[in-house]
Amino acid sequence: MQQVLSEAKKGQVFKLLSVDDEGLALKMLGFGFVQGVELKVIEKAPFGGDPMVVQHAFTKLILRKKDTACIKVELLNQ
Amino acid sequence: MEVSSSIHTVYLAGNPNCGKTSLFNLLAGLNQKVSNIPGTTVEKVEGKIRLSDGSVKTLIDLPGAYTLYPGSEDELVAGRNLLQAKNAVIVFVADATRLQSNLFYFTQIADLGLPMVLVLNMTDVAKSKGIVVDTALLSQLLGVRVVETSARKSQGVQQLKQVLPSVSEAYQRSFVDPDSHANGNVFSAYKLAIQQQFDASESGILSDELALVRKNDATYRQIEIQHIANQVVDVSPQRVSFLEKLDSKLIHPVWGLCFLFLLLFLVFQAVFSLAELPMQGIEWLFFEAGSLVRTYLSPGFFNDLLVEGVISGLAGIVVFLPQILILFFFIGILEETGYITRVSFLTDRFMQRFGLNGKSVIPMAGGLACAIPSVMAARSIENKAEKLATILITPLMTCSARLPVYTLLISLMVPEEQQVGIFNVRGLVLMGMYLLGFVSALLFALLFKLFIRAKIKDYFVLEMPELRPPRWKALFINLYRKGMTFLTGAGKVILVVSLLLFVLKKYGPPNQMNAVHERYQALAFVNELSEDQVMQMEAELLKTSYAGQLGQLIEPVIKPLGYDWKIGIALITSFAAREVFVGTMSAIYGVADDEEGLGLRAKLQSELNPDTGKPVYSFPVLLSLLIFYAFALQCMSTIAVVYRETNSIKWPVLQLVMMTGVAYLFSMLAFNLASI
Numbered sequence: 175m176q177q178v179l180s181e182a183k184k185g186q187v188f189k190l191l192s193v194d195d196e197g198l199a200l201k202m203l204g205f206g207f208v209q210g211v212e213l214k215v216i217e218k219a220p221f222g223g224d225p226m227v228v229q230h231a232f233t234k235l236i237l238r239k240k241d242t243a244c245i246k247v248e249l250l251n252q
Numbered sequence: 253m254e255v256s257s258s259i260h261t262v263y264l265a266g267n268p269n270c271g272k273t274s275l276f277n278l279l280a281g282l283n284q285k286v287s288n289i290p291g292t293t294v295e296k297v298e299g300k301i302r303l304s305d306g307s308v309k310t311l312i313d314l315p316g317a318y319t320l321y322p323g324s325e326d327e328l329v330a331g332r333n334l335l336q337a338k339n340a341v342i343v344f345v346a347d348a349t350r351l352q353s354n355l356f357y358f359t360q361i362a363d364l365g366l367p368m369v370l371v372l373n374m375t376d377v378a379k380s381k382g383i384v385v386d387t388a389l390l391s392q393l394l395g396v397r398v399v400e401t402s403a404r405k406s407q408g409v410q411q412l413k414q415v416l417p418s419v420s421e422a423y424q425r426s427f428v429d430p431d432s433h434a435n436g437n438v439f440s441a442y443k444l445a446i447q448q449q450f451d452a453s454e455s456g457i458l459s460d461e462l463a464l465v466r467k468n469d470a471t472y473r474q475i476e477i478q479h480i481a482n483q484v485v486d487v488s489p490q491r492v493s494f495l496e497k498l499d500s501k502l503i504h505p506v507w508g509l510c511f512l513f514l515l516l517f518l519v520f521q522a523v524f525s526l527a528e529l530p531m532q533g534i535e536w537l538f539f540e541a542g543s544l545v546r547t548y549l550s551p552g553f554f555n556d557l558l559v560e561g562v563i564s565g566l567a568g569i570v571v572f573l574p575q576i577l578i579l580f581f582f583i584g585i586l587e588e589t590g591y592i593t594r595v596s597f598l599t600d601r602f603m604q605r606f607g608l609n610g611k612s613v614i615p616m617a618g619g620l621a622c623a624i625p626s627v628m629a630a631r632s633i634e635n636k637a638e639k640l641a642t643i644l645i646t647p648l649m650t651c652s653a654r655l656p657v658y659t660l661l662i663s664l665m666v667p668e669e670q671q672v673g674i675f676n677v678r679g680l681v682l683m684g685m686y687l688l689g690f691v692s693a694l695l696f697a698l699l700f701k702l703f704i705r706a707k708i709k710d711y712f713v714l715e716m717p718e719l720r721p722p723r724w725k726a727l728f729i730n731l732y733r734k735g736m737t738f739l740t741g742a743g744k745v746i747l748v749v750s751l752l753l754f755v756l757k758k759y760g761p762p763n764q765m766n767a768v769h770e771r772y773q774a775l776a777f778v779n780e781l782s783e784d785q786v787m788q789m790e791a792e793l794l795k796t797s798y799a800g801q802l803g804q805l806i807e808p809v810i811k812p813l814g815y816d817w818k819i820g821i822a823l824i825t826s827f828a829a830r831e832v833f834v835g836t837m838s839a840i841y842g843v844a845d846d847e848e849g850l851g852l853r854a855k856l857q858s859e860l861n862p863d864t865g866k867p868v869y870s871f872p873v874l875l876s877l878l879i880f881y882a883f884a885l886q887c888m889s890t891i892a893v894v895y896r897e898t899n900s901i902k903w904p905v906l907q908l909v910m911m912t913g914v915a916y917l918f919s920m921l922a923f924n925l926a927s928i
Contacts, residue, residue: 196463198711200321200466201711201713203467203474204318204353204357205356205715206353206474208478216503219503219597219600219601220598220601222601225601225610227503233350235714236610236715237712
């Protein structure tokens, strides 16, 4: 099922489909967050889950809601 | 091929948090030269390395970076150095636990065609996480010598020194999409393209065309890297470690926030209670030194200068060293463990509301030590509007220069040893002042937001490093450096101001000063002067002196705040730096020259208003002073650094007017309300 990352819940694992923002996509590429990799939502911050910590391999990134809203993902499991 | 002699320089490059600096320390030892790269806040660290063939090379630790497409000042500096490198070997340090993402920067540097060695650092940590890297295969696939190290455990360093002399040939393999630079030499075409990207990043204008080049290049690289990583990295699931379990609690929305508040609370209690004893010791030491000079040196100008100028000035600086060191110690632990990034995560949403950013927490926390380096630390914030807001509000955070002022005022306000439950009341008031600083910083951010316009789209992508135990050696070296910076940096200003003040206090318009002397000499001729008369004479002399005249000149302006001309002198001198307030007060009240062994606190407590006979340092005056120092921009260096960082006279002036204006208003309000 396809969705945007900003609506993800803590603990969910996704496949990264696309980043619909060139600048953001480039930034994430530098950290190894490429199309097709597995992402896990590690934690969502207080005050409405913004920002969130997303992990791929052993790299954890802190991303804001306005940015995760343009990241398309596919849910793999709960 | 023996070309080792043509290599002069060894560069250490790699991502932030890859253990590069630890490795540098192991390779270069203590023989390091730290200098600021001109026009930047980036430090250049240089040392010497002796290789196993006996040759000595220059070793340069480049700032940590993620990419050659520069997005920060660190990346610009690192990239510039790499582009201009000649007769050099690049030692690329990769974190074995994050090999795949580290390789991105590696391939970009590799394509510059310089001799390279890949250091696989933190291999011990990787193994404990169940990550096994096939280094032989990695070496073969990348076409580069690979050395495994663990900088923390000092492993692999000798091997690196043995490998380095044999590495002199340019790197051969290319990671550039062969279709993108179809014509001619791939390396030179790539170098030209990177140069273009650099110029674009420096000017801040990145055309769509260049952005597309970046993205295509990055995508091609990542596919290649993934292909390599899949073959060499083997991960077997491990039990969750203690630190990982702890980390999940530290970033938890509820437990994480609870812990953060508890931590801040404990730190402030510690700063106050742990520092008390060493502070008393230092006060005693300087008092004894003063008495010694008085006893063994013949009385006169030089004796007075030494005791009233130099010793009391020095005492005013050194006495605050314990508190500053304790605070820096705790901030150091937060930085070393990586906890500070967790704070950014927990607070980002909250900070966004004020036009700030989770990364603002770092300059703001640094502002607890000193606004000057912290304003510069705001450079790591990519969002321009949020960066400017951070620069403007950082000086409101309670810096260590305010600490001496607060300590003095609070100890006058709150009787010793007063407790509420298990809490020290002085500690609570101090914490209140820190809270006031923080809250007003946020409110000022809203205020400044009205003046800041932002148009460029920015991203907030922050890597969260592993939680790790602090490296104590690095922490203490840093602590020592910061302590010395305080003593020599602030110390110089305070000492000069103390000496200047001593002269201004000692001398006045000659005929007026003589008139006072003659009047009391006439009295003494009749009868020996009583103790009261001697004190009266001294007070009159101070009032007549140049310092006294200066204070009286501004007295009408500060009277509504409850201050007299003596405080006026201290307000003027402490515009240089806040902590000068305390030194000035010591000088005005001649503390080191005190036979009864009373410190400045006691002197101030017993000071009576000659007109009303009531204590000068009453509760309303102390409160008014506390508030004044919380808000007023009493720091010339901050103004200078904000001017430099914003490259405009508008922002520092706005900052000065707003902060000192609010200080004046609130102090007046507090004084009048408390006086009712």
